[in-house]
Amino acid sequence: MARVKSFTFLLLVQALLISPLLCVLEAHASAPLSKGLSRKFYQSTCPKVESIIRKHLKKVFKRDIDQAAGLLRLHFHDCFVQGCDASVLLDGSASGPSEQQAPPNLSLRKRAFEIVNDLRELVHSECGRVVSCSDIVAIAARDSVYLSGGPEYGVPLGRRDGLNFATQNATLANLPPPSSNTTVLLNALAQKNLDATDVVALSGGHTIGISHCTSFTDRLYPTQDPTLDQTLADDLKTICPTTNSTNTTVLDIRTPNIFDNKYYVNLMNRQGLFVSDQDLYMDARTKDIVTNFAVNESLFFEKFVVAMTKMGQLSVLTGTQGEIRANCSVRNSDNIYLVSVVDEDLETKSELR
Numbered sequence: 541m542a543r544v545k546s547f548t549f550l551l552l553v554q555a556l557l558i559s560p561l562l563c564v565l566e567a568h569a570s571a572p573l574s575k576g577l578s579r580k581f582y583q584s585t586c587p588k589v590e591s592i593i594r595k596h597l598k599k600v601f602k603r604d605i606d607q608a609a610g611l612l613r614l615h616f617h618d619c620f621v622q623g624c625d626a627s628v629l630l631d632g633s634a635s636g637p638s639e640q641q642a643p644p645n646l647s648l649r650k651r652a653f654e655i656v657n658d659l660r661e662l663v664h665s666e667c668g669r670v671v672s673c674s675d676i677v678a679i680a681a682r683d684s685v686y687l688s689g690g691p692e693y694g695v696p697l698g699r700r701d702g703l704n705f706a707t708q709n710a711t712l713a714n715l716p717p718p719s720s721n722t723t724v725l726l727n728a729l730a731q732k733n734l735d736a737t738d739v740v741a742l743s744g745g746h747t748i749g750i751s752h753c754t755s756f757t758d759r760l761y762p763t764q765d766p767t768l769d770q771t772l773a774d775d776l777k778t779i780c781p782t783t784n785s786t787n788t789t790v791l792d793i794r795t796p797n798i799f800d801n802k803y804y805v806n807l808m809n810r811q812g813l814f815v816s817d818q819d820l821y822m823d824a825r826t827k828d829i830v831t832n833f834a835v836n837e838s839l840f841f842e843k844f845v846v847a848m849t850k851m852g853q854l855s856v857l858t859g860t861q862g863e864i865r866a867n868c869s870v871r872n873s874d875n876i877y878l879v880s881v882v883d884e885d886l887e888t889k890s891e892l893r
C-alpha cells in the first residue's frame with residue numbers, strides 16, 4: 541500500500557513538474573513558421589551544421605565570452621533592417637556605403653563578422669555551399685544565448701541571403717536609438733508585428749554585452765536623468781567623464797556575461813543603461829511585464845524564445861529568392877573567386893565536348 545502511495549505521489553510530482561514544461565515546448569513547436577522555413581531544413585543536405593557551429597562557438601567563447609553579445613546583436617541588426625537576409629554582412633560597393641557603415645552598425649563588433657565567416661567556411665567545407673549566411677547568424681545568436689546561460693531552442697532554418705544591402709536611411713529608420721522611450725519602441729516594433737511582451741523580452745538581450753559611452757551620456761550631461769539610480773550615475777560619470785568619451789561599460793551591472801533575468805532586476809532598481817531600457821519599467825504598459833520577468837526567469841526565457849523566433853523570421857527570403865553566398869561579405873555576382881571558379885568549370889566542360 542505504501543508503495544502504491546509513493547508511486548502515486550511520484551506521478552503527481554512528475555505531472556506537476558513535467559506538464560508545464562511540455563506546454564512550453566508545445567507552444568514553441570506550434571508557433572507558426574514562415575513558408576519555406578523548417579527546423580529540419582538541413583537534415584539531408586547538411587545534418588551537422590548545428591553541431592559544427594556549436595562546437596566552434598564553444599571554443600571561441602571559452603577564450604572570450606564577450607563575443608556572444610556581439611553575435612546576438614548582429615542577428616538583431618540583420619533582422620530589423622530589410623529582414624534576416626545577412627545584408628548587414630555585405631561590404632560596401634560602388635552603389636554606396638554598406639549597412640555596416642550606417643551609424644547604429646558602427647559599434648557592431650568586427651570580430652562578430654569574422655566569426656560568422658569562419659563558421660561559414662567550416663560549414664561549407666563539410667557540406668558545400670548549401671547553408672546561408674543568414675541561417676548561420678541565426679544559429680550563432682541562439683548558441684550565444686544558450687552558451688551564456690540562456691534557454692536552448694530550435695531555430696527555424698532555410699533563410700536565403702539577400703542580394704543588396706539597405707540604404708543608410710533605411711538602416712536608421714529601422715533600428716530605434718537608445719534614447720527611445722517606450723512609446724517609440726512599442727510603435728517601432730508594432731510595425732514588425734512585435735507586441736509589448738516581445739519588446740520587453742527582446743530588450744532582455746541587454747543582459748549581456750557592453751555599450752560605448754556615447755550611447756547613454758545624454759542621460760548624464762548636461763543634466764542627469766532623474767530615472768537613473770544615483771550610485772550608478774556617479775559610476776558612469778567616472779567611466780565616461782565627457783560626452784564623447786570612447787570608453788565602454790557593461791549593460792547588466794549585476795551579471796554582465798550571463799544570460800539571465802537580472803537585466804529586469806536592474807530596471808526595477810533604476811539601473812537600466814539606456815532610456816529605452818529604463819523606460820520599460822516607468823511606463824504602465826510594460827512595467828508589469830518587467831516585474832514578471834524579474835521574479836520569474838523561466839517566464840522570461842519562454843517569452844524570449846517566442847520573440848526571438850518571431851524576430852528571426854522577419855521578411856525572410858526563401859525557396860529560390862536571394863542566394864547562398866560563398867563569402868558572407870560579398871554577393872556571389874561580385875565574388876571574383878566564385879566567378880573564376882564558374883568560368884573555369886565552363887571552360888573545362890567545353891574542352892571536354
Ligand code: HEM
Pocket residue numbers: 606608609610612613616647648649716717718719720725742743744745746748749750751752753754755791816
Ligand atoms: C529595442 C531596441 C534596442 C535598442 C534601442 C538597442 C540599443 C543598443 C545600443 C545603443 C547598444 C550599445 C552600442 C554601443 O554603444 O556599443 C546595444 C548593445 C547590445 N544590444 Fe541592443 N538595442 C535594442 C534591442 C536589442 C535586441 C532586440 C537585442 C537582441 C535580442 C539586443 C542585443 C544587444 C547586445 C547583446 C548588445 C551588446 C553588444 C556587444 O557587447 O557587442 N539589443 N543595444
